[in-house]
Every structure is written in C-alpha cells, then in structure tokens.
Amino acid sequence: QVQLVESGGRLVQPGGSLRLSCAASGRTLSSYGMGWFRQAPGKERDFVAAISWGGATTYYTDSVRGRFTISRDNAKNTVYLQMNSLKPEDTAVYYCAAGPRNAFRNGSYYYNSASYDSWGQGTQVTVSS
Secondary structure, eight states: OOEEEEEOOOEEOTTOOEEEEEEEESSOGGGEEEEEEEEOTTSOEEEEEEEOTTSSOEEEOTTTBTTEEEEEETTTTEEEEEEOSOOGGGOEEEEEEEEEGGGOSSGGGGGOGGGOOEEOOOEEEEEOO
8 A cells, every 4th residue: 555645725715726735655656546536524525536557547527627637746656636716516625545557447447436545634625705
C-alpha cells in the first residue's frame, strides 16, 4: 500500500476555484491508478474523477465533467484535482485513493471504490457564500 495525504481544501465562494493535492509516500505512484472520491454529510462516498497509471486516460462523474480536471505528476509522486466553477453541491470531504494498475481491468473499474486499496484521510471543501 501507499500512504496518501490530501491538502488544499477550504471554504470557497460559489463560482470559485480550488486545487486539491494528494501527495504519496512509501511507493512510487507510477504503477497506480489514482482516484478522487467525495462524501457529503449523510451521504455515501461517491466517485469524482480518476486517472490511469500512465496518465493517458481520465474519468469523471457527469456532475463535474467540464469543471474538474484530474492530473498527475509521477516525478513528484502527486495527484491533483483542479476544481473550477464550484457549486454548493460540491461541498464534501474529498478523498484521494490509489489502486495497483492490475486492479483496473478496464475503464469501468476506475469508478468503483473497491478497486482502490489505499486512501487518504480526506480534506474538507466547503462551497458557500
């Protein structure tokens, strides 16, 4: 497993932007598929975005496509989530997750939290005026 630490969450006004970071240690991220999930109060943890281990392919839930961008810098062992045009419904704790590349047999596996075996502690994003 790899240790993950998220950062960058804070209070932001609707329409604003944030960039979340997920720093990894213990293993190099280059062999891992990476994902971001979020959990709002009283709700289940939901998929937000993912990126393949090589960085060539990205995946998004419909509600954030066109507003959020996931990227990775394997040299820095870090994954990012750029969030633009934020809405109050984006308010949640955001979690970074990593899964070994052999856990992702096809693209659909990136949407499933069970494909990931390492999780960060989460960072709070609050969108409010």
